[in-house]
Amino acid sequence: MEEIAVSKFKATCLAVIEKIRKTGQPVVITRFGQPVAQIGPPSAARRKPELGSAEGTGEILADIVGPISDESEWEAAQDPIDENEAGRYR
Numbered sequence: 601m602e603e604i605a606v607s608k609f610k611a612t613c614l615a616v617i618e619k620i621r622k623t624g625q626p627v628v629i630t631r632f633g634q635p636v637a638q639i640g641p642p643s644a645a646r647r648k649p650e651l652g653s654a655e656g657t658g659e660i661l662a663d664i665v666g667p668i669s670d671e672s673e674w675e676a677a678q679d680p681i682d683e684n685e686a687g688r689y690r
Contacts, residue, residue, distance in 0.1 A: 603628045606636065 602625065609616055609629050616627055616639070626640030667674075 601626055601628055603630050603635070605629075606631045 604612075604616065604627055606629050609627075619625075620627060620639060620641055624641050626638050628635045629637040629639065
């Protein structure tokens with residue numbers, strides 16, 4: 601694996617990136633002789649799936665627009681309580 605000083609990398613960044621693209625070999629960037637970063641070609645395993653990559657894989661099994669239960673079971677669909685009967689529930 602090739603090592604390059606950070607100052608040289610800064611001056612030749614585009615050339616180093618092009619060399620990595622062509623050879624596929626990573627480069628270690630050093631500062632005062634100590635490795636601080638490694639630059640390499642992207643791997644297929646690290647790529648995120650693209651938006652819409654699951655298109656066409658789902659299946660709708662039921663009505664997705666209509667209510668899930670009978671309207672008579674909805675509290676909001678019930679008749680309002682009489683004022684006389686309202687005291688019983690408080």
